[in-house]
């Protein structure tokens with residue numbers, strides 16, 4: 741069952757909600773078509789940063805999906821060495837900071853976004869309201885980064901977990917974002933450890949997303965296994981967790 745954390749937004753309600761909050765002069769279609777563009781998100785986070793800082797959650801917050809995330813980390817942690825975790829397109833979500841805070845095993849969490857506005861807001865908030873992680877060896881950083889260039893920033897087979905809440909959804913629904921979303925998946929597969937996982941939290945139906953994921957991972961140098969489970973329903977919209985992991989070669 742999902743617990744909703746404010747304020748949250750789904751791409752299906754994007755038209756009504758974000759269109760109202762955001763740039764009144766722009767047409768909603770124009771906004772949706774441009775969700776792969778840095779300028780679109782800079783404008784979005786600038787508009788939403790007025791007043792006291794609040795995390796902006798796409799779909800839902802950490803607590804709705806913590807059971808998909810924390811057990812995976814616990815299983816992956818076989819030594820004292822920290823696990824590398826990446827949130828791609830973190831925006832101003834509390835997902836990455838909550839993984840840092842609640843993971844019992846040591847994690848090095850990077851929250852990456854193409855929007856410097858989002859990254860700066862997150863950085864300032866973390867400095868103003870520091871939290872103690874469960875594991876004293878855990879670290880948290882925010883980084884301005886175009887996730888189509890992940891390979892320039894992370895080593896092959898270095899990441900234990902990559903989380904993506906709404907970022908691939910935004911890219912695949914924008915006019916020119918499909919190719920970028922495919923690039924991101926293929927790079928994620930190279931950067932994940934053999935036992936690592938990419939989790940995509942999405943409102944896209946499995947009929948469409950699984951076909952797309954299978955097509956994109958076929959074009960990857962690293963073979964992948966793809967699975968899905970239903971997370972739950974909010975206001976008539978069903979949400980899914982797509983789990984993509986590199987195939988471990990059979991000996």
Ligand SMILES: C[S@@+](CC[C@H](N)C(=O)[O-])C[C@H]1O[C@@H](n2cnc3c(N)ncnc32)[C@H](O)[C@@H]1O
Pocket residue numbers: 775776777781796797798799828829830831832833835852853854855858885886887888904905906907910920
């Ligand atoms: C739908 S929002 C989701 C934000 C956040 N994950 C959440 O759950 O609230 C999509 C995010 O992806 C970011 N984004 C879009 N293209 C990107 C890219 N190429 N590299 C990194 N971030 C990107 C946007 O700036 C935006 O913050």
